[in-house]
Amino acid sequence: MLTDLQARKLTRYFQVYDIDDDGKIEASDFERIVENVRLLHGADGRDADALRDAYMTLWEQLRASADYDRDRGVDLDEWLAYWQIVLEDDSRYEAEVEGITGRLLSVFDLDEDGTIGPPEFRDFYGIFGLAVSLADSVFETLDLDADGRITRVELLTISRQFFRGDDAEAPGNLLFGPYGA
Numbered sequence: 001m002l003t004d005l006q007a008r009k010l011t012r013y014f015q016v017y018d019i020d021d022d023g024k025i026e027a028s029d030f031e032r033i034v035e036n037v038r039l040l041h042g043a044d045g046r047d048a049d050a051l052r053d054a055y056m057t058l059w060e061q062l063r064a065s066a067d068y069d070r071d072r073g074v075d076l077d078e079w080l081a082y083w084q085i086v087l088e089d090d091s092r093y094e095a096e097v098e099g100i101t102g103r104l105l106s107v108f109d110l111d112e113d114g115t116i117g118p119p120e121f122r123d124f125y126g127i128f129g130l131a132v133s134l135a136d137s138v139f140e141t142l143d144l145d146a147d148g149r150i151t152r153v154e155l156l157t158i159s160r161q162f163f164r165g166d167d168a169e170a171p172g173n174l175l176f177g178p179y180g181a
Contacts, residue, residue: 002084003166005173012179013162014079016128024073030059036127037107058103087164097159105152115149130177141171 002010015021019029034055038048066074066082074082086092107127108120116124118139125135140146144154161172173179 002080002087005166005168006083006087006163007080008179009162009173009176010080010083011076012176014076016130016176019129024075025062025079026073027056027059027063030055033127040123040127041107041110083163093163097156097163101152101155101159104155113149115151116155117149121150125177128176134177138174138177141174144171 014025017025017029017033019032031052034052037043037055038051041047041051043051062074062082063072066078068078068081086096104124105114105116108116108124110120110123111117118136121139121142122132122135124130125132125138139150142154142158143150144157150158158172158175161167161170162175165172167173
């Protein structure tokens with residue numbers, strides 16, 4: 001069973017993917033994310049096709065796992081039920097966290113130094129329509145060793161705090177911005 005804190009954080013995470021704010025995550029939301037990432041990277045041709053294929057594969061995996069009523073969309077109830085199952089299965093959970101961490105680094109580590117710096121974090125917030133004005137303060141909270149960059153190890157820690165953590169004070173809770181009280 002999801003705790004109240006987990007449900008609030010996962011609801012926020014749902015809102016991140018529900019780009020058009022219609023109460024469902026659908027293929028069109030992923031298409032808009034792909035377009036935003038394509039613009040960030042200046043990708044065209046084969047690079048754009050590979051980017052689109054990767055994100056649409058991610059969408060299809062989510063749809064296949066979480067679209068319980070098979071209406072080609074994932075609503076909040078389905079999302080929360082999906083995450084409850086994921087969080088109860090250690091290997092599936094670790095695969096999700098590793099996947100999210102890998103995607104964040106591969107998409108937003110534009111200088112390819114193996115870390116995410118403040119400008120890259122602002123890009124992350126911008127791509128998903130999060131409040132870019134909050135990105136710097138959230139970055140400072142998530143930069144666990146205060147060295148001006150978020151490493152893969154830090155990102156894994158942050159992700160684990162976000163998904164499984166039930167400590168309301170954990171920095172990782174803010175990964176996708178403030179969540180409801």
